[in-house]
Amino acid sequence: MADNDVATRAPESDAQEASTAPAEQSVFPGDTPAQAGPSMGEHCTTDRPTPSGEIPTGELSKLGGIDVYIAKPSDYPHSPSKLLLLLTGGTGLKSTNNQLQADKFASEGYLVIMPDQFEGNPAPNSVDMTKIDEHPSFLEQVKLKTAETFKAFLIDMWLAYHTPEKVLPILHKVIEAAKDEFADAVANGGGIYGVGYCFGAKYILILAGEHPDTAVWGQAPPEGEEQGVVKRAPLIKAGAVAHGTMVTKEDLESVKSPIYIAAVEDDPLFSEAEVLTPGRKALEKNSIEHEIQTFSGVPHGFAVLGDYEDARIKQSQAQAFGQMLGWIQGH
Known part of the structure; x- marks a missing residue:
């Protein structure tokens, strides 16, 4: 593991404050709820400003009946490509920044499939902080607090709906359709690669795992049948x-x-003590090739494409992209 201390804490780190969602019911046997504390922050529901002059070049289409954004290398299919599944945060398919993120991976030779994990229902938008005065009046403060509380309620309701039982079958349909539609890219890469940010990161980890046959698609076993008798192998070759x-x-x-x-x-949304440390120990125990990079002084969500005033956060964003890209290129 390497540490990155090139950035210092910025005001954007306040975006880590989030609501507490109800305990998540997992479809996986023995699974525990996500760590206590915040469940989702501003980073998952609001885009940063789009970098000036950048316009998405991919296309909206459908795979397996699911809406997807597809970004292709400029010379595809004349030159070999590899298939990459990109899973986003709560801003979803229509986010310009997410589409540009897919385009960046496409420019590196990957045929990128970015599915609509939320079936046209991205996370509730945040309060527009640009319209709040630097020194708000008492009434404005009350209005802001009320809006924040209401948004937290909406996010909790949104998360309660978008569970593995809902999301995994969507991803299954897209993956199966992509294997047929882009069989050349799958064959060229020897499988499917995956990258995930925020909400989508959990599902890349799931797709990189071995799970009971019924659970992996978010389905309960038929009544009277034992869950977990048969296990399904990972669906992605390597992930970041x-x-x-x-x-x-x-x-x-x-x-x-x-x-x-x-x-x-010190990320409250991805607890070191409750998730990352035991997870790292398990990866080591299971002899799984892995790398964990900890970035300090940056807000949760910093790696998602978007503009920051702090040049050091921009540098960390570029560094994270380079490392994620390098990892999948190396596998």
Whole structure:
């Protein structure tokens, strides 16, 4: 594990404050709820400003009946490509920044599939902080607090709906359709690669793991049948994730594919003590190739494409992208 101390804490780190969601009911046997504390922050529900002059070049399409954004290398299919599944935070498919993130991986030779994990229902938007005065009046403070409380309630309701039981079958449909539609890219890469940010990081970890046959797609076993008799192998060849949310230690304990993790120091959304440390020990015990990089002084969500005023956060963002890219290129 390497530490990155090139950035200092910025005001954007306040975005780590979040609501507490109800305990998540996992479809995986023996799984525990996600760590206590915040469940989702501003980083998962609001985009940073889009870098000036950048416009997405991919296309919206469908795979397996699911809406997807597809970004292809400029010379595809004339030159070989590899298939990459990109899973986003709560801002979802229509986010310009997420589409640009997919384009960046495509420019490095990957055929990128970014599915709509939320079926047209991205996370509730945050309060627009640009419209709040630097020194708000008492009434404005009350209005802001009320809006924040209401948003926290909406996010809790949103998370209660978008569970593995809902999300995994969507990903299954996309993966199966992609294997047919882009069989050349899958064959060229010897499998499917995956990268995930925030909400999507949990699902890359799940897809990189070995799970009971019925549970892996978010389905309960038929009545009267024992769950977990047959296990399904990982669906991705190698994965890279950044600042996951709602991740459990069991997600990491089940990982079987090589995995890279970009974490944020003292991150309440990805607890060192409750998730990352036991997860690291499990990866070591299971002899799973892995790398965990901890970034200090940056906000949770920093690796998602978007503009920051602090040049040092920009540098960390670029560094995280380079390391995630390098990891999947190396596998």
